[in-house]
Amino acid sequence: MxxxxxxxxxxxxxxxxxxxxxxxxxxxxxxxxxxxxxxxxxxxxxxxxxxxxxxxxxxxxxxxxxxxxxxxxxxxxxxxxxxxxxxxxxxxxxxxxxxxxxGERAREKRGAQHVMDADYFRRIDAMHYVLAHDDGQGTAGIAEADVCIVGVSRSSKTPTCFYLANRGIKAANVPLVPGAPLPPELETAPCPVVGLHIETNALIEIRRHRLKLIGAHGVHHDTTDYVDHEAVKAEIQAARRLCTTHGWPVIDVTRRSIEETAATVLQLMEAWHARRGRAAQAHQPEDPAAGVLKAGA
Structure with a gap:
């Protein structure tokens, strides 16, 4: 038929x-x-x-x-x-x-969502930021980030950061490399840090595909640590422990689309700022005039 x-x-x-x-x-x-x-x-x-x-x-x-x-x-x-x-x-x-x-009529304006306003230029600025801070580049600029995305190689950090940039979010991409120390700027990042986790078999499949695309001549795909099952498993576990030690939330991206991952990152950012706001209010010094005002009421 x-x-x-x-x-x-x-x-x-x-x-x-x-x-x-x-x-x-x-x-x-x-x-x-x-x-x-x-x-x-x-x-x-x-x-x-x-x-x-x-x-x-x-x-x-x-x-x-x-x-x-x-x-x-x-x-x-x-x-x-x-x-x-x-x-x-x-x-x-x-x-x-x-x-x-x-209680008002909408303006009849073509392409109103595409105007070059402050939001538009914020997205462009965020895109430039992501390009300059992809895969651990320019770690000194972490101080300007809205969020830091960490994870092992090929865990979808880069596409997630670019998707966030299209929402006007400056996202720094920091790879977690076995045996390499974290950049000191990440330890004191003034923004939320979010880890991306992926299952071993899924990551190996992605990395093998990556090796084929770049034509990794002379690399034995089944023996290099980059795609060796035990080595990759240990790498993922070490990254997970690192995030837990620092109290960084982790998103499992194994079966998530980039859009779903980015949406979860935005939720975690909102929660982080809400906690900071509550903490700031809790530590805000009391107005010395408050007692006098209450007494005279």
Whole structure:
């Protein structure tokens, strides 16, 4: 029986990242969906929309859109209605809910989430920081970090740090190397330190794949300590003990995606700052005027 595929049209007047994320998150709930994506981005004129409408008509399928221009939106909806196709703006229900909650109308502005504001430049700054402090580089800069990620080689520290940088987080990546001392800056880091743990067999598989990619000529993949089962197991255990000794929380990344790991890091950062805030309040000296004010009340 032939596999039936579905066309899915994503129409946006901006980059289309929001629709891509929504479609990806939704389709992940289906078992092996056969969907052909048609991405139409930066659609801001009727001429551009006409090209989209022709594409939808030639390869019919449901349409998801984010269009600020009302005339373009109505034209797209009317065209889909004429063809008998489902057409939906996934942000509309959310927009309506927030407008009711905030008591004001949302601005009609294309790509509002992509403006070059302070948040944008914070993300760029964080990306530069991660590049300069990847894999133990520039340890003196740990003092500027928002979080330090530690772990053995190939435990997904780098991709996690880059994902966090896209959220504006300066993440320092410090490898835990057998026999090598910790950088002194890490011992006194003014930010949370989070360890990444991975199971032995999973790490060995990743490292073997890495050796093949870089063409490690002359390296016996089954005998080098880098992929030797007992050596890798001991390396992981030593890293785990080190984190426990320092009181650093550890995330098991064996079956986690980078996004899930980063989300957990953000939760641990919030918890760390909350504890620091409570500790600061507990040690805050009492206002000497408080007793006088109470007495005169």
């Amino acid at each position: 032939p596999i039936r595929s579905t066309n899915l049209h994503l129409v946006s007047d901006s980059t289309g990242e929001t629709l891509n994320s929504i479609a990806r998150a939704t389709l992940s709930r289906f078992d092996d969906p056969h969907v052909v994506h048609h991405r139409w981005s930066l659609i801001r004129s009727r001429l551009q929309l006409d090209r989209v409408l022709d594409g939808i008509e030639s390869e019919p399928g449901p349409v998801l859109f984010t269009l600020v221009d009302r005339s373009l939106r109505l034209a797209l909806e009317e065209h889909c209605r004429r063809l008998g196709l489902e057409c939906l703006s996934p942000l509309e229900p959310v927009m309506e809910l927030l407008q009711n909650a905030l």
